[in-house]
Structures are given as structure tokens and as C-alpha cells.
Amino acid sequence: MSSDLAEAAFIVSRESSGTAERIEAVVASERAGTWYERVVVTHTGTADDAAITCSCPDSPEAEGADCSHAHAVLVTAGRLPPDLGPEYRRITETPTVELAPAPTPEGTAEEGDWFDLNLRVTVEDREISFSELFTALARGESVLILEDNTYLPLNTPELEHLRLVIEEARTLNDTEPNSLRLSRYQVSLWEELTELDIVEADQNSWWRSISELTGGVEDQEPPEGLNAELRDYQKHGYSWLSFLRRHQLGGILADDMGLGKTLQALAMIQQTVNNQNSDTEQDSAPFLIIAPTSVVSNWEREAARFTPGLTVAVLDETLQRSGVTLNTRIAEADLVITSYALFRMEAEKYQQAEWAGLILDEAQMIKNPASQGYRAARDLKVPFTVAITGTPMENNLLELWSVVSLCCPGLLGTREQFTEGYRKPIEKQQDRQALQRLQQRLSPFLLRRTKETVAAELPPKQEQILELELTEEHRRIYDRRLQRERARILGLMDDLGSNRFKILQSLTLLRQLALDASLVENSQAPSAKLEALGELLSEAVGEGHRVLVLSQFTRFLTKARATATDQGLYSAYLDGSTTNRGAVIDSFRSGEASVFFVSLKAGGFGLNLTEADYVILLDPWWNPAVEEQAIDRAHRIGQRRNVMVYRLVAKDTIESKVMALKESKSQLFSQVLDSSEAMGRAQFSAEDIHQLLS
Template identity: 65%
Template sequence: MFVLPSGTYFPLISPELEQLRRIIDEARQLNDPRGRGLRISRYQVDLWEELAGLPTVQAQREAWWQNLAQLSDQAQLVHLDPPEALQAELRDYQRHGYSWLSFLYDHRLGGVLADDMGLGKTVQTLAMIQRARQQSPGPPFLIVAPTSVVSNWAAEAARFTPDLRVRTISATEARRGTGLSAAAQDADLVITSYALFRMEAEQYQQLSWAGLILDEAQMIKNHTSRGHRAARTLSAPFKLAVTGTPMENSLQELWALFSITCPGLLGGRDQFNRVYRTPIEKERDAARLTQLKRRLRPFLLRRRKEDVAAELPPKQEQVLELELDPGHRRIYDRRLQRERLKVLGLVDNMAANRFEIFRSLTLLRQLALDASLVEEESAPSAKLMALSSLLAEAVEEGHQVLVLSQFTRFLTKARKAASSAKIPSAYLDGSTTDRDAVISQFRSGEVPVFFVSLKAGGFGLNLVEADYVVLLDPWWNPAAEEQAIDRAHRIGQTRSVMVYRMVSKDTIESKVMALKESKQELFDRVLESTGAAESSQLSAADIRALLE
């Protein structure tokens, strides 16, 4: 009971005051303990909304807040007409994305565009930039992308927004011969790579930018990296992270992206870990997960292909379990025993021994593919034989096939096996210099099979000509695989896509497939559905399970 000087009293135990206590408590936990007073970030829309909804509190409902409230209920977001200069017909969900991006830009806010791969994140972003340029001139937008994707952004800009003046930065100042200011002069859009952005961070910091757009933003999910620091400190009124996989391993990666685009939304790293990460990943706290998703909702836009792209043909997946050749089995089992004893002796100190542990796991993964990748002794590879048979049948039936592997040495052997079977093909990995020419070979139909390393082909490619995808080796984190598969299963695909996952039976690959299913839950629960979540980093228990 609380008694006022006037003699009026009221109970302190009530639903309204309990809700107010909870809001204040959460805001306090997310505040830097070294700061003075209690503050709520302008990005914490949901906290403002709850505060304003309390009859015991008279929150200031200024114009900015009334506008911002649209973000909490995106169904109320005013849909804008695409800019007249845009050379593209936007689908309904793309128009919504364009309107959402424009709203953020107009109100000097940031966000994360996390649509599934293949849903047109690039064209939505370019539409927003085109609108901004038509409204008023100003400094250019800066797009930072993986090196392999820079040319794709330039090509898409020329295709969809030909009125924009685009400058591509593809070399350091020493090689290009001009300063960054001169290279970006009179531009509406400047496109560069993460590597160059990181190397010339100080020069980028000295220029004025209308906004910073980070494509494939998972590239800077490490908050200790120079790239992350450069993006966080760059002065720009609008920052956008574009990625189909905003979180691959842990909630800390999600925090890292939002610390760039929406500083203050999730508090500092220590506060975030204490309030959200530990309760959700370690304690499986469903209430905290629901709370986190509510906080992210205004500034995270994610649509799945099955929900918004009904016109896409179906994607079918089949796991091909292959028995090792007896000679291969003998070699594998012998090496497995050796590596198991070594790893089990190291796993109790994961932090100190992580490199050596993962070296052993990688060795066993390679050994499950082909004995000669690891041992001097060789044996027939069941995967190469199965692949040759599958490719021969697929090509004869008129299909175009994308073949993917994380290991370039095995990918090279797979291509040689195809050549021995008289099957023409193209090849792409990180060392390929004539990337565009190689891609054109496959897209034009000149060759029916395209061998691509996951690292080189995980993003930036549109390969809707392929209707068969073969994954030669599984790994526990499905994000890279899904990105690569979506090079074919994306907007523009008109045929059903068939995905084959080759798995060597009774090897580490079988255990990987089982582990991958459980690790997918973190991504799904935080970004898609409800419920608890668990850390997606490999634990000591996971390592032991792989070696059982």
C-alpha cells in the first residue's frame, strides 16, 4: 500500500504496476551499468509501445512515435508505389519490403532484411535507393558485399535502376591511382567489397554517406573483426544488413548485426548475453525467447519462400546412403579409431584444443569421401561411382546439374570422373579467375553440369537453369548448403528442383546428418517459430556423438 501526502492511498500490487515494473527491469538490464539514469533507446519500439499502453503511465505520443508504431504491426505499414524509374515489376511481398525499407530510411532507422535466399532482396533494396534519389539529391549510398558479389550488384543496378550513377571500387587507392573521394564523385551508389572496405576503413569514414548496406551481412557476424568494427563506426544515418542467414551458430551473431544497424536495441554485448543469450541458449527460457522476438520484430523482416512465392515449383530432397567399398571401409575404420582416441583426449578442453579437434573431424569427413584424400592407400570411392551414374542419367534426360562440395580436392576428382564418362562440365572455386565466363558456360546450356565449391557458390549466383542439385558432403550447419541450393531454387525457376544429398553410410557423415537436424532448431525457433532454443555451436557432447 502506498499513501500520498494528501492521505490518498492505493495498492502497489496490481497488474498495471507489475507490468511497469517488468518494463523498467528489462530496460535497466539492457542499460550499460556504467551509465547514469534509466534510458530507453529509440530502437526499443516494443518497450515504448508497452509503456504507452499502460493506463498508469502517460507516455509522450509525439509524431515520431505514432509513425514508428507502424513497425510493431507491419500489417498497418503504408504501402508505397514503386518509383517510376524502377525497371522491375515488384511482387506484393517485395512491395511490402520496399515500403518497410523506405520507412526505415525516412525515419533514419536501421534494420535487417532477412528474406529467404532467392526472394529478391537486391531489387527491394535498389527500389528503396531509387526512391531516395528521386526525392532529393545527396551523398551516395555505400554497398559492401563479398568480392564475388560486387559485379552482380553493379549488373543488377544497371538492370533495375539504370538512372542511378554507380561506381564500383575494385582496388585499393594505390592500385586505382585516385583517392576514394574522387572515385565516388557524383555517384548515387558506391559498391565495394568487404576486404577493401576493411582495408580503407578510415577513408570511408571521412566521406558522407546516405546509408550503409551490408550484403551477405553474415560475413561480419564476428563482433571482434575489423570489418564489423568498420561498419559499426561508419557514420551514416541509415544502416541495413541484408542476409538470408542472420544467425548461423549462436544468438551473439544476431546481436552483432543489430549492434551495427540498430545500436541500443539489444543493449551491450554483456547485457544481451545476460538478459537473452544465456537464458535462451543454456536455460531454454521460452518466455525470454518470446520477448526477444517481440523486440526484434519491428526491425527484422523475414519471409520464407513457401509463404510468399507460391509460384515457385516444388523442391524435392532425397538422401542417397552409400555403402563404402570394403577396402575403403577398412581404411576408414582404422583411421577412425586413431582419431577418436586423440579427440576424446582433447575434448574436455574445447577452447584450447578446438583447432586440433576440428582438424581431426575434417580429416574424417574427407576420408568418408575418398580414401586417397587422406591416406596413401586408395580404394574405389562409392560417391564418385554413384555421381557418375547419376550425372549420366540426368544429362541424358535433359537436366542441368549443379554439383556442390566443401572440399575442392574432391570436387576436382568428381569433375575428372565426369570427364571420364564423357560428360562436359564447368568448374568454379575460389581460385577461378574467369568467373563470369565459367558461369556463362553453364547458364547458356553449353555444358550441362556445373561443379561449384560451397564457399565460391554459396551466394551471389543465380543459376535457375539448374534443376538438379547434388551435395557431395554434408556438414552440421545447414546454412551454407541452403544458400547454395537456393542458387537454383529461387525466383525465376520454372522447373521442379531435385536435391540429392550423398551420405557415406556408417561414417561421420551419418552422425552429421542427425546432428544437423537438432542444430537447425536454433535458427527456426528464433527467426521462424516459437519455443525454446539451444546453442548451435558444437559442444563437447556433440563432438563425442560424432565419434561414437
């Protein structure tokens, strides 16, 4: 037997029968800091011929083998009188952990953001040090030796679960050794604690109300002033957003493209304004919406359509250039809309204003925590922040952390804590438990519905018009050329029949110029349409959708495909010059290509592309029937999914005039503007021409 005593033994019981002795003990390893509860050592025979066994995990199976645990037990037993009772008594009562959460003190930097849990552990009517208990749990010890020669077993499922939850909470929240606190966003951690049988929680009113997040937010009726009928899932999304705003919590609305995220947010804003007007809430500051440049006008149009009673201020140029202060621009506004670029340039001025809330549309735009845009959004002082994005994570988990840290600060800890606790285990070790834990922590604050989950509520086909502002340089080029072509066409108006081809030539040139300045002039001006297309493709493909992109102009279609290639998306391309038409179509149908670029002439007939559930029209077509025919490549018999159609329209160009005229005179366009032959048969007035060129 080993003479090197590496363990200390605490006798619990001993029984003798003849030459046999059975000793039960607790053994502590002085070297490893490991506790083994209730080790049983049996000793039979004489000192010269002994048989010794030990039930410890490290004991060899052979009797009489060298075992330092058995050695420690026998040495300790030998020092005690035979008639002495157990040295240590085992506590059989289950401990109780009491939680009494209290907000962080007023006047501190974290006031209202955190709750001190004020843990108190009791057993047998006495209090046990929480710090000592957690230290023993964290070290993996199986018992906690108390001062009165009693010991508490720690290897129970309840205490192990408590250890895991507390360990996570302390990892995410830098707390003092003798205390524990939770961020107000760590709802699922709190719920997990309170559901343990050994925990008694004194839940204050805030925690009780916030528990609705995990139990299911009750749906509300749409607010007065909302000019839309919400589908059931949209009503739930609006109610969820309203709940977050009411409790000044942030969240991520991550619905699929085309499910009405903008409408749900506008409904929440309308309800807030209604409450302010009825004195239910005193705060009358406006909401700030930050969106990609290509989407700003869409927010303006959707607000005018769905919430016409809201006062909207669109900041589409820098305050310095406008010569007006921010407070003047947003005075009386319920809703302020600007772009990420403009917000980033004058972030300090936005930080000085008071806001009712912040909405980050396409929040993946600021997913880089080192970027200026991320820092500007993080430093903005707002009661609550909502991120709207169908793809909160595109490449790695750090992108998800970035978005969450803006909406729900403290939920996932610091960047370093998140990396160690979640990113490395999930990305490098495929740790399913870590992934499940991350999903559980996020679930109260992330609402995501896919087209498939709400398909029963959707119409077979949905359409959305995205009006895009031309870039500054592009606008100068377009306006200059518009003046020239307008003068040319008006000079040909006296004889429309003879000049039909020249008029069509000028109209076509303006249509191309509205798409991309480089199609007409030697210019490197950025194209708003290509920028918007890139954002749409990134989100749609990121969500697992298949996309059909259509245009009349093959030169622009080629540039559009290059945009997809730059994003690492594999695509198929079909125009009138394609020779291997069958192979190209098969590459999309088979799933090899996620995006299919098709020209009008090549794709107008004979194509059945029900694999696509998203259709993007890069330019408006003169003939509505031709547009519908192109859309029907995807939306036709055999399509089992809902089809989402996006029409990209360059604002304040011939495209927007075409859309307006097409709405009022669809029959005219059906007869006249689809081809040169139709142009020759045209019977349209000078007023129509003037409207196109206005």
C-alpha cells in the same frame, strides 16, 4: 510465540466481538525487506488459553503456532487504544503513469538517438516519486507506504507488467535512478508501455509516425526508373526499407536466398535518388554497399539491369593503388560498391566521406564483434544502416547481437546486457519468455520471408548468374596461360577438322583454369568459385535448404566437396567412378546429407532429386540442353517447392565468353561443343573461335 520481533506491523482495521478479535494489517519484514499486504490475524480466548491464526504466507496451519507476523500485529495492536481507528489507509484508486517523451538535448553525444520519458506518477491528485515506486516494485514489495499514513497496493497485474517493462528498459539503458529513457529503436518497449491501462502517453510526432513499424508499413508504388516488376512481397520489402531510411532507422532484411533482397534494396535507393533529384530531399550523398568480394560484380550487374539510371562506382582496388582519392572516385555516384576486404583496409578514408546510407550485404561476414571489419563498420557515420543476410545468426545469439548492434544501436543493449538478459536465459536455460521477448523487440526491425511463405508468388524455377572476379594471383596465371593457348589455337585454325582434338584440349584447359589454377598449374592461388560456393552453402543450408552442386570436372568437384566439409556440412558425392550409387543417393534423399555433389556424366540420367530446392552450377556447360537436363534433376514432376538455380561464372574468362556465345548461338553450341564427336562435326567460324579467346 516468538519474542524476537522481526517484523513491523501497520494496522489497517480491527474488529472485536466478545473474546474474539480480528485484526487486518500490513506487515514489513525488517530482515528480508518483504511486504505482506492485508495480513489477517485472529485472536480468540484469554491470554492464558489463546488461539491465534495468521493469513500470512509463512504461517503454519496449526492454530497457536509460532508466527512472528502475528506477533508483530498483536504487539502493535496492544499499544493502541481500543477505540483508535486504522493507523494506515489503503489507497483504492489506480495510479496513473504519464509519459512525455522528449529527445535528448541538442549538443549531446546522443542527440536524437534517445528519448527521455519524463515519467510522472499520480494517484488521488498527488504525485508519487517514480524512483520510490520503481524501487518498491523492483524489490518485490506488495505495498508502498506513503508519508501521510496511506499505502498503495503494488501486487496488481498492471503494476507488475509496468515493473517488467521498466526493468528491461533500465537494464538495457544506463539511466539515472530518477529517470527513464528509451532508444529510438526500442519501439516495441514503447508500445508495450503505452498499451498498459495505467499509462497515459503524450506521443510526439516522431513516436506516432514510427508506430507504423509495429502496425504495418503501408506499401508504396515502385519508383520511377526501376526496370523490374516487383512481386507483392518485394514491394512490401522495398516499402519497409524506404520507411526505415525516411526515419533514419536501420534494419535487417533477412529473406531467404533467391527472393530478391538485392532488387528490394536497389528499389529503395532508386526512390531516394528520385527524391533528391526532385528537391524533396537535399542530401545527395551516395549509398555505400559493402559485400563479399565474390558478390561485388553481381551488385554492379544487378544495378545496371534493374536501375540503369543510377550512377554506380565500383571500388575493386585500394585507393592507394589506384592513386585517386575517395572523393574523386565517388564524385557524381549514386551508389558505391566495394568489398569487405578493401573497406577494412582503408576504413579511415571511408569514414571521412559522407554517405546517404550503408548496406551490408551478407552481413554475417562481420558477425565477430572483435573483428576489424565489425569495428570499421561500427565507426562509419551514416544516417542509417541495413544488413542484408539470410542467416543473421549461424552459431549463437552473440552473432545476432553483432549484426543488430550495427543496424539498430541500443535496441538490445550492450554486449554484456544482452548476454545477461537474453543469451544466457535462452541458450542455457531455454527460457521461452526471454525468447519471446527477444522476438518481440526485434520484429519491427527484422523482415524475413521464406520461400515457403511466398511460394504462391514465385515461379517454379528462378535462375541467377553470379559473376566472380578471379583473385589477383589467379588472374595473372590465367592471363599468362590464355596468351599461350590463344597462340596455339590460332596456329591450328587453318585445318579445324584435323586439329579438332587439339583445339578442344586447349579450350578445356582454359575452362579448368577458370575454375581453379591448381587444376592446371602448381599453384596455391585462392579460387573465387570455392569462396563463393562456401558462402552459398553456408546460407542455404543455414536456412534449411537442400543443395545440388553440379560440375563437369570431377577434380574440381572433389575440391568443392572439401569446401563443404571444412564448413562442417555433411555431403554426398557421385561421379562416374562411384560404385555404391544407390547408397549415396539414398543418403541425400533421407536427409542425412544436406549437399549433393554430382558430376555431369554421373548425374545426367536416371536421377530424381526433388529433395533439393537449390542447384549450383559450378561451371557453364557448352550445351544448354545438357544444363537444363542437369537442373531437371531437382526441378521435375514431384517437386513441391520452388527451385533456385545459381550459375557461377568467372568474369573475363572463357566462361563469360561461353555465356555470351551461348546466348547468341545456342544452336551452334548444341551441335558443336558438347563432346569430341560433336567437335568433329562442327561447322563454326574463325570469328567464333576469336570470340571465345578474346
